[in-house]
Amino acid sequence: xxxxxxxxxxxxxxxxxxxxxxxxxxxxxxxxxxxxxxxxxxxxxxxxxxxxxxxxxxxxxxxxxxxxxxxxxxxxxxxxxxxxxxxxxxxxxxxxxxxxxxxxxxxxxxxxxxxxxxxxxxxxxxxxxxxxxxxxxxxxxxxxxxxxxxxxxxxxxxxxxxxxxxxxxxxxxxxxxxxxxxxxxxxxxxxxxxxxxxxxxxxxxxxxxxxxxxxxxxxxxxxxxxxxxxxxxxxxxxxxxxxxxxxxxxxxxxxxxxxxxxxxxxxxxxxxxxxxxxxxxxxxxxxxxxxxxxxxxxxxxxxxxxxxxxxxxxxxxxxxxxxxxxxxxxxxxxxxxxxxxxxxxxxxxxxxxxxxxxxxxxxxxxxxxxxxxxxxxxxxxxxxxxxxxxxxxxxxxxxxxxxxxxxxxxxxxxxxxxxxxxxxxxxxxxxxxxxxxxxxxxxxxxxxxxxxxxxxxxxxxxxxxxxxxxxxxxxxxxxxxxxxxxxxxxxxxxxxxxxxxxxxxxxxxxxxxxxxxxxxxxxxxxxxxxxxxxxxxxxxxxxxxxxxxxxxxxxxxxxxxxxxxxxxxx
RNA sequence: GGCGCGGUAGCUCAGUUGGUUAGAGCGAUCGACUCAUAAUCGAUAGGUCGGGAGUUCAAGUCUCCCCCACGCCA
Numbered sequence: 001x002x003x004x005x006x007x008x009x010x011x012x013x014x015x016x017x018x019x020x021x022x023x024x025x026x027x028x029x030x031x032x033x034x035x036x037x038x039x040x041x042x043x044x045x046x047x048x049x050x051x052x053x054x055x056x057x058x059x060x061x062x063x064x065x066x067x068x069x070x071x072x073x074x075x076x077x078x079x080x081x082x083x084x085x086x087x088x089x090x091x092x093x094x095x096x097x098x099x100x101x102x103x104x105x106x107x108x109x110x111x112x113x114x115x116x117x118x119x120x121x122x123x124x125x126x127x128x129x130x131x132x133x134x135x136x137x138x139x140x141x142x143x144x145x146x147x148x149x150x151x152x153x154x155x156x157x158x159x160x161x162x163x164x165x166x167x168x169x170x171x172x173x174x175x176x177x178x179x180x181x182x183x184x185x186x187x188x189x190x191x192x193x194x195x196x197x198x199x200x201x202x203x204x205x206x207x208x209x210x211x212x213x214x215x216x217x218x219x220x221x222x223x224x225x226x227x228x229x230x231x232x233x234x235x236x237x238x239x240x241x242x243x244x245x246x247x248x249x250x251x252x253x254x255x256x257x258x259x260x261x262x263x264x265x266x267x268x269x270x271x272x273x274x275x276x277x278x279x280x281x282x283x284x285x286x287x288x289x290x291x292x293x294x295x296x297x298x299x300x301x302x303x304x305x306x307x308x309x310x311x312x313x314x315x316x317x318x319x320x321x322x323x324x325x326x327x328x329x330x331x332x333x334x335x336x337x338x339x340x341x342x343x344x345x346x347x348x349x350x351x352x353x354x355x356x357x358x359x360x361x362x363x364x365x366x367x368x369x370x371x372x373x374x375x376x377x378x379x380x381x382x383x384x385x386x387x388x389x390x391x392x393x394x395x396x397x398x399x400x401x402x403x404x405x406x407x408x409x410x411x412x413x414x415x416x417x418x419x420x421x422x423x424x425x426x427x428x429x430x431x432x433x434x435x436x437x438x439x440x441x442x443x444x445x446x447x448x449x450x451x452x453x454x455x456x457x458x459x460x461x462x463x464x465x466x467x468x469x470x471x472x473x474x475x476x477x478x479x480x481x482x483x484x485x486x487x488x489x490x491x492x493x494x495x496x497x498x499x500x501x502x503x504x505x506x507x508x509x510x511x512x513x514x515x516x517x518x519x520x521x522x523x524x525x526x527x528x529x530x531x532x533x534x535x536x537x538x539x540x541x542x543x544x545x546x547x548x549x550x551x552x553x554x555x556x557x558x559x560x561x562x563x564x565x566x567x568x569x570x
Numbered sequence: 571g572g573c574g575c576g577g578u579a580g581c582u583c584a585g586u587u588g589g590u591u592a593g594a595g596c597g598a599u600c601g602a603c604u605c606a607u608a609a610u611c612g613a614u615a616g617g618u619c620g621g622g623a624g625u626u627c628a629a630g631u632c633u634c635c636c637c638c639a640c641g642c643c644a
Contacts, residue, residue, distance in 0.1 A: 216574060221644080229644065305575085309644080336575075337641080344640095378583085379576045380640060387582065390596060398609055406606030413605080453583075457595075464611095471611040476604070490605095548607055 003042045003296055005287050005327070006033050007268045009303035009311075010050040010095065013074050014059035016081065018354045019383065020338035020345040023371040024304035028333065028452050030087045031372055032300065034506040035447045037088075039526050044287050046271040047082070048093035049075045052240040053260035054135055058175065067239045071096060081355045085364045086509045091280060093271035095263055100270035101241045104263040108189070108233070109246025110322040116192045119252070120232070124186050125153070125165045129178030133186065133236040134165070138175055141168030187252055189243065190230045191262070193317035197228045200313055200320070203328070211377075213305055214334045218312035231314060233262040265315035269326070291325035300331045300450070308334050333450050336376035340383050341566070352383075353565050361561060365508035366392050366550065372507055373456035385562040389553045396508070400463045400500065401549035404515060407470065407493035408545040414479055415487065419494050421539030423484035429492055432469045436462060436499070437530040443503065459503060466496045494519055494543060495534045499527060511549045518546040 008029035011017050026047060033045035051071045060070035071094070079092050094100075111117050125134050139153035144167050153165030165171065172179045193200070204218045222228050234243050240257025243250050272284035286293030301311055311332055319326045338345065345352035358367050370392050374381050411420065439462050446455035470493060479486035501515035502524050516524055520542055527533030537543075 213575070217642085220574065220642085231644075305641080309642095339640085374582070382582075384581090387596080391582085393607095394596070397607060402607055402609045404606095406609075408606095410605040457584085460595080467610055468612095470605080471603075474603075474605085476606095479605090550607085552607065552609095 001041055002298060003287075004033075004036050004044070005294075005297050005299040006036075006043060006045045007271075007299075007301050008045075008047045009301075009307045010048045010264060010267060011078060012055065013049045013051040013071050013078075014055050015074070015347060016077065016354045016356050018340075018345045018347060018352050019358060019367065019371060020340070020352065021304070022085070022355055022367075023338050023375055024335040025302045025307075026082065026087050027085075027368060027371055028335065028375060028450070029300075029302035030089075031452065031506045032302070032333075032447070032450055033088055034509065038502070038505055038524075039444075043090070044272065044275070044281070045088060045090050046093065046268060046275065047087070047089045047091075048095055048267050048271045048274075049078055050260065050264045050267070051075070051094055051096040052237075052257070052263060053235075054138065054237065057237070057239050068096070081359070084359050085355060086368065088509075091271055091275035091278060093267060093274040095260075095267040095270075096241075097267070097270055097274050099273040099277065100263060100267045103270045103273070104241045104258055104266045105244040106246055107266055107318055107322055108243070108250075108258065108262075109248070110324065111191060111318065112245055114321055114323060116195065116321045117189050117233075118192060118230075119187055120190050121185060121187050123166070123183045124236070125171065125181050126184040127173045127176070127178050128180045128182065130173055130176050133184070134173055134175070134181070135235075136165050138173060139165045139168065139171050139181070140174050141171035144169055186236055188232045188256070189234045189250075189253065191233050191314075191317060191321070192230050193314065193321070194228050194230050196317045196320055197222060200228070200316060203316065203320075204312060207331075210332055211334055213336065214308055214312065214332045217305060217308040217334075221309045221313055228313060231261075233259050235259050261310055261314065262318070265310060266318070288327050289325045290327055294327045297327060298331070299327055299329050300333065301329050302333050303335070305334050305336055308332070331450075336378070336380045338371070338374075338376050338381050338383055341385070341562075351566070353561075357565070361557075362553070363510065363550075365510045366396060369396055369456075369508055372452055373460070375452040375456075377451070377453055385558050389555075389558045392550070393552045395460055395463075396511075396550040397548070397552045399460065399467065400504070400511075403463060403466050403470075404497050404500075404518070404546065404549055407490065407497065408518065408543065410476060411490045411494060411543075412545055414483075415490060417542060417544065419491050419537050419539050419541040419543065420487035423486075423488035423491075425488055425492075428469065428473050429488065432465065432492065433531045433534060435465055436534070439465065440503065440527060440530050447506070456507065459507065462503060463500060466493065466500070469493075469496075491537070491539065492534060495537050498537055499530075499533050502527060502533070514546050514549060517544075519543045 006029055009025040011021060033043050037043050056071060057067050060067035063070055075094055082089065082092060125139055127134050136153035140150055142149050143151035151168060153168060166183060171181050173181065201222055204215060207215060234253065234256045237257050241263050243253040243256045243258060269288050272287050275281050276284045287297055288294055303311055316328055319328050340352035343351065370388055439458060443455055443458040443462065446458055473489045475486040475489035478489065497515050498519045498521045501512045501521060505512040519537060523536065
């Protein structure tokens with residue numbers, strides 16, 4: 001038994017995430033966590049909401065709520081949806097927690113002690129009307145290069161020239177439209193991660209088994225242009241973690257907070273403290289401090305490709321810079337984007353399907369299966385309603401659901417509501433066991449490697465093997481002349497349902513529970529011995545015929561949903 | 571503009587260090603079966619592996635150039 005720490009990139013607080021966000025981090029992380037638990041490993045699976053920063057402040061203002069109240073409410077909304085999607089977090093924390101406040105301040109102080117923090121005085125744009133400093137992307141104006149009137153402060157979307165906000169002609173605040181902007185001098189803290197470049201590069205180079213997507217992005221940021229840049233870790237905002245030097249005040253930094261990207265990854269650690277403080281566990285340091293029991297922990301992170309730079313460089317720089325025993329990540333699984341019907345999912349335009357809407361129209365297992373079996377691992381993937389409906393109807397309703405249905409109903413009608421006795425197994429059963437032994441091993445290997453799509457394909461092949469077996473042995477025919485032979489075949493079929501319940505649980509936990517319940521399985525342990533697993537249900541063991549595991553989606557429903565989710569969210 | 575991931579059957583994708591007739595699922599066509607959610611199982615058809623040049627006994631796989639799509643640019 002090994003110890004596995006798993007974290008999913010923490011979703012931002014300002015709204016419900018879409019399916020592209022889900023499949024890029026939380027869902028595959030859950031798959032892996034469930035799989036490892038199923039294999040008997042000790043797992044700590046953590047996630048949280050990322051609550052600080054300007055977008056949260058603006059969203060709260062728009063909702064007419066104090067930002068703390070807004071975040072608390074949205075956290076509960078996201079936690080509820082996550083739970084309904086079957087995301088089996090051991091704890092779903094908040095980056096605004098007191099634990100994260102203390103820990104973030106601790107790290108800043110520690111980095112300061114190590115001489116890795118410097119103060120930088122810089123000019124920033126201040127909006128008098130908004131009474132705040134404006135981040136670059138909240139300033140628009142006329143591009144000095146091409147004359148485009150809606151150029152953003154960081155870059156002109158028309159001519160793509162990179163800009164400094166002070167370059168803009170007639171700048172205005174995109175928050176209020178105010179034009180009374182002025183340049184003010186302010187002071188910020190920078191993490192000197194450039195000084196850790198060599199150490200980071202060596203570390204990345206040592207990770208030869210990481211996905212190409214992960215390492216290529218990391219190396220690009222390490223080596224592009226002038227190389228890894230130092231990073232501002234503070235902001236002039238109200239909502240955030242107050243800048244402190246550990247437990248002490250930080251002279252000159254009064255009224256400032258840490259940048260959201262500094263405190264968000266630290267929440268991975270603070271979340272473990274929250275987990276303990278919530279009474280769900282003990283000794284969080286044994287998961288996070290290599291000097292306090294975490295040396296044997298394997299830590300795996302899941303995220304979309306947009307998060308890779310922070311997880312391969314900035315956060316490791318924080319850990320390495322602190323240099324006091326915190327655990328570095330062992331494996332980073334990153335994902336590309338899921339596109340929606342030829343374009344991008346868009347939170348702002350409400351294009352695509354969002355997590356709450358998804359659950360309104362179909363069970364979570366249906367979404368879990370399709371999303372995971374099409375996870376954007378090697379390149380961006382494509383969601384279309386036609387493909388989605390075709391795939392889930394075929395895989396879930398026809399191949400798996402119908403298998404459970406046909407065998408349980410046939411047994412009930414010919415032998416009654418218990419596993420039939422009699423008969424002797426022959427070559428067909430031996431061949432099935434040999435085939436499944438190989439397939440289960442391949443499935444496990446793919447899951448161990450977090451090859452999500454390959455694992456899904458293998459699991460599906462395992463389902464198909466059951467149908468092949470029934471088709472070739474044809475108990476409905478043998479029953480007429482040799483009821484004992486039919487009994488063997490049906491007994492094998494019922495045991496296959498149990499096996500499928502165990503193996504499928506990481507992908508489709510609800511349907512798996514229904515399968516195990518139908519056959520009255522008391523043991524859902526991993527089938528290290530497939531032959532033994534296929535004889536777990538003895539003759540005479542009672543079962544029930546479950547409701548259809550999956551209802552097929554109709555063409556009308558498909559057309560309905562395609563129309564409903566094409567445009568702006570209402 | 572720079573950089574990055576890709577461009578393989580109608581669709582979604584696999585193709586390890588270059589090596590025999592390029593694979594899978596879906597869809598299509600045909601057949602088998604009739605226990606089952608008109609489900610299942612089998613067979614067949616379908617690709618000049620984005621384009622061009624090169625290295626090699628041998629290239630989807632390596633090198634160079636070009637085209638296309640997507641993304642990132644602190």
